[in-house]
Amino acid sequence: MENPRYGVVQRRYKLLEDFKLAYTFLTEVYSLETLNSYLLPEFFEYAHTHPAFNHKLTHRFGLWEDTGRLVGLACYEMDIGESFLVTRKGYSMLLPEMLAYAEKNYP
Numbered sequence: 001m002e003n004p005r006y007g008v009v010q011r012r013y014k015l016l017e018d019f020k021l022a023y024t025f026l027t028e029v030y031s032l033e034t035l036n037s038y039l040l041p042e043f044f045e046y047a048h049t050h051p052a053f054n055h056k057l058t059h060r061f062g063l064w065e066d067t068g069r070l071v072g073l074a075c076y077e078m079d080i081g082e083s084f085l086v087t088r089k090g091y092s093m094l095l096p097e098m099l100a101y102a103e104k105n106y107p
Helices: 015-029 041-049 055-060 092-105
Strands: 008-012 062-066 069-075 084-087
Touching: 008 092, 015 041, 015 055, 015 062, 015 069, 015 084, 062 092, 069 092, 084 092
Parallel strands: none
Antiparallel strands: 008 062, 062 069, 069 084
């Protein structure tokens, strides 16, 4: 689904293909100065290996890419019902769209 207003393409997460991409993205955007997300890269990794993590619904995670570069991630912690929204600097305008996506996919 293309978002012509921002030139960003949104797609669903593929667990086996996109884990490293998402982990790297979280590493790149994390900053001690701003604490720009509670979703630390290590926590994302830990959640994926935790027995309570719902692997069956990870296809509901949303990825937003700009020219093949990950600029936004919407995902849940252990299971649907809550969400984390993370954007790269300069892409916070995607947050309303990401929130709507999370409300629809993580009820």
